[in-house]
Amino acid sequence: MSIYNRSVRPEQVLDVIAERLREWPVDRQGAALLIENLNLHVTCGIGETCGDGCALVSASHPSLPRSHEQHCAGWGDDERSRAEHAADAWLEGTFEVLHDFICEPKEAQGVERWPFVVRDEESRALKGFRAIVGPIEVVRSEDVPVRILRSSALFGPLVGPVGGLLVDGGLHWLRLFAGQLQDDAPAVDCWFDNVEWPGGAEVLAKLRADWGPVPGYEGLRQSVLFKPVPIEQIPASTIAALPK
Numbered sequence: 001m002s003i004y005n006r007s008v009r010p011e012q013v014l015d016v017i018a019e020r021l022r023e024w025p026v027d028r029q030g031a032a033l034l035i036e037n038l039n040l041h042v043t044c045g046i047g048e049t050c051g052d053g054c055a056l057v058s059a060s061h062p063s064l065p066r067s068h069e070q071h072c073a074g075w076g077d078d079e080r081s082r083a084e085h086a087a088d089a090w091l092e093g094t095f096e097v098l099h100d101f102i103c104e105p106k107e108a109q110g111v112e113r114w115p116f117v118v119r120d121e122e123s124r125a126l127k128g129f130r131a132i133v134g135p136i137e138v139v140r141s142e143d144v145p146v147r148i149l150r151s152s153a154l155f156g157p158l159v160g161p162v163g164g165l166l167v168d169g170g171l172h173w174l175r176l177f178a179g180q181l182q183d184d185a186p187a188v189d190c191w192f193d194n195v196e197w198p199g200g201a202e203v204l205a206k207l208r209a210d211w212g213p214v215p216g217y218e219g220l221r222q223s224v225l226f227k228p229v230p231i232e233q234i235p236a237s238t239i240a241a242l243p244k
Contacts, residue, residue, distance in 0.1 A: 054073045151222075155195040173192070179219030
């Protein structure tokens with residue numbers, strides 16, 4: 001029997017998000033939340049394209065060219081558990097990334113900031129970014145040993161391939177997931193700007209397979225947002241590391 005269940009209720013997911021953010025001014029506006037300090041609007045629906053059932057959490061902000069969407073698995077033995085798991089899948093990584101992007105605190109909190117640069121091979125122009133890298137969020141069964149992972153463990157292998165998607169110099173984001181249940185084939189998802197990216201999924205599937213099987217279940221997810229910055233803000237060492 002699948003651990004996922006279609007009875008996850010979107011309004012309950014929003015309730016949990018509001019509860020978790022109780023230290024923030026949050027205004028419930030019908031079927032949406034407004035996180036007032038961030039001017040971030042959050043809605044939730046049923047995600048039908050990510051497997052056996054999930055919540056689709058969408059966040060919109062004036063600085064985002066389109067709503068940021070995330071498929072959040074709602075699993076558990078009751079509606080409350082399913083809502084909590086779906087809400088936490090958004091809060092534990094994606095919210096941290098969006099908060100850093102919107103507020104630009106002097107010091108990064110809960111995320112890492114990487115200088116990132118790509119070259120347009122046609123024009124040879126360089127495009128600079130600040131990659132806001134969220135924490136690796138881990139879901140594992142009790143029989144799986146804790147794995148110590150650097151923040152680059154999941155996103156790192158995609159640094160090269162994703163460069164070709166950033167040559168327009170605009171704001172973009174990634175959402176990564178790699179999981180495995182015992183000896184089953186890896187289960188992976190890779191979304192670029194809310195759209196499935198098969199090339200990224202292929203890289204994640206190989207990475208997950210290279211790590212080997214687990215005695216139970218282990219799933220890793222991560223959010224990354226690429227914020228355009230002037231090329232002058234990119235360290236010379238980062239530019240020098242580009243392939244010639």
